[in-house]
Amino acid sequence: MQVLRFRSRHYPLACGFHITTIRHRHNRRHTAVIFQCAGAFSDIPHWNRKTIALNHRHDMSTTQAAAGDASQMETPHPNGSFTQSNADENHEQYWKQNLVICLLGSFTTLIAMSLLLPFLPLYVEQLGVISHAAIVQWSGIAYGATFLAAAFVAPLWGRLGDRYGRKLMLIRASLGMAVAMSLIGMVTSVWQLVALRLFVGIAGGYSSGSMILVATQTPKDKTGWALGALSAGIMAGNLAGPLLGGALPPLIGIRATFWLAGGVIFLTFLATTFLIREERKPPKPTREEKTQSIWAAIPDKGPVVAMLVTGILLLFANMSIEPILTIYVMQLMDDQTKVTLVSGVVMAAAALGSILSSSRLGQLADRIGHTRVIIGALAVSALLLVPQAFVTDAWQLIGLRFLMGLALGGLLPCITSVIRHNVPDRVAGGILGYSVSAQYVGQVAGPVAGGFVGGHFGMRAVFLGTCLMMAAGAIYNWAVLRNSKTR
Incomplete structure (x- = not known):
């Protein structure tokens, strides 16, 4: 029963609680006992309740709803002291637990998803593709299919997460990826491989879903640090x-490697289902909010647009360089037998730098502002790209890539944090889903543009062009910061 209007009279008692008599419009009475202390009842188990209602005609929940403001009093603790509701303590506990599970889950799922890189061409060859050109072509199609599909469905999963809960999206993603990876180990044709890679992109998205859950469940003054730690696990x-992908197939075979990956992701599914607790579920939208578009719900659109553009820019810039690094290293080395090894070290150096700096930059962003850290990271990376175009030895490139990784390590967490701070909770998942899609667009377009520029204008042009893009991104974010309320 919903109480429409009521009057209440409070009778203070010496023992420290109130008896409240509630009279509502239908002239029916309900009696609620509101406890304000518990010293006399410390021996009674489970005494930590906001309201104990004695209701002769209706159930307890109705009386608690009628009690209204009285139920907002301090919660007594069994030891006789006053505390606020244990909800704050529970939330403090669970957001950290959620972060740990999301970090480990993202780490294991991304290992399982990326270990196919070293042996994907070999698997394509096993499936009956003979010519070298066709093997390369099908390998590229199979690998890129996942990102293409994910770019289209990420906003959908974000909106469904806003409506039904972000934990449910992680359960869906982990179970879908576990099934898909296991089935990839059973395919008999390259078409089946491509189809299942598309399915991985559609059903997956655990790491991006983890970003959304952590961003919405973590206290806002801790989001930079939490997302930085999660980003480190993802990287x-x-x-x-790829390191495990190079070691496992000779030991257990390619198909068994996929089955092992599916099993690892299934463990993530179990951990997500039973250990993650979503404390603050998305609020149910009102009738007006249901008819309102996601974009119309954002009060200050400038920072959000800037973050979408910055996400595209970051992934575009990084991925435009990745395809040409091996060829660039080849030009710097006399001993061509070590080109692949040194190229791997160059790529790993940037990733290592990002892992080391992401949580620290997140903490810095929580103190001085996320947009300021983004501007600084883009500006520093632009400066570091100039000497990369003119290095004369591979070790110089390794050092500069490591420094660039340090500069860019906190960028993606800061992008997520700025969006989180500038959109209502009820549409946060949808907007963060668009952010993920924007990053996938950069991830797909970057290698194409980098290969084209490198092939027609030389390797240095790729670094210098990327430098200009990073500098333009820093200037754009600085202009947005001046004209908006975001930090």
């Missing part, structure tokens, strides 16, 4: 995956 998974 560590991307770094460790």
Whole structure:
């Protein structure tokens, strides 16, 4: 029963609680006992309740709803002291637990997803593709299919997370990826491989879903640090995956490697299902909010647009360089037998720098402002790209890539934090889903543009062009910061 209007009279008692008589419009009475201390009842178990209602005609929940403001009093503790509701303490506990599970889950799923890189062409060859050109072509299609599909569905999963809960999206993603990876180990044709890689992109998205859950469940003054730590786990998974992918197939075979990956992701599914607790679920939208678009719900759109553009820019800039690094290293080295090894070290150096700096930059962003850290990171990376175009030895490139990784380590967490601070909770998942899609667009377009520029204008042009893009991004974010309320 919903109480529409009521009057209440309070009778203070010496023992420290109130008896409240509630009279509502239908002239029916309900009696509620509101406890303000518990010293006399410290021996009674489970005495930590906001309201104990004695209701003769209706159930307890109705009376508690009728009690209204009286139920907002301090919560007594069994030891006789006053505390606020244990909700704050529980939330403090669970957001950290959620962060740990999301970090480990993202780390393991990304290992499982990226370990196929070293042996994907070999698997394509096993599936009946013969010519070298066709093997390369099908390998690229199979690898890129996941990102293409994910770019389209990420906003959908974000909006569904806003409506039904972000934990449910992680459960869906981990179970879907576990099934898909296991089935990839059973395919008999390259078409089946591509189809399942598309399915991985559609059903997956655990790491991006983890970012959304952590961003919305973590206290706002801790989001930079929490997302930085999660980002470090994501990058560590991307770094460790290819290493394991090179070691496992000779030991257990390619198909068994996929089955092992599916099993690892299934463990993540179990941990997500039973250990993650979503304390603050998305609020139910009102009738007006249901008809309102996501974009119309954002009060200050400038910072959000800037973060979408910055996400595209960051992934575009990084991925435009990755495809040409091996060829660039080849030009710097006399001993061509070590080109692949040194190229791997160059790529790993940037990832290692990002892992080391992401949580520290997140903490700095929590103190001085996320947009300021983004501007500084883009400006420093632009400066570091200039000497990369003119190095004369591979070790110089390794050092500069490591420094660039340090500069960019906190960028993605800061992008997520700025969006989180500038959109209402009820549409946060949808907007963060668009952010993920924007990053996938950069991840797909970057290698194409980098290969084109490198092939027609030389390797140095790629570094210098990326430098100009990073500098433009820093200037753009600085202009947005001056004209908006965000930090």
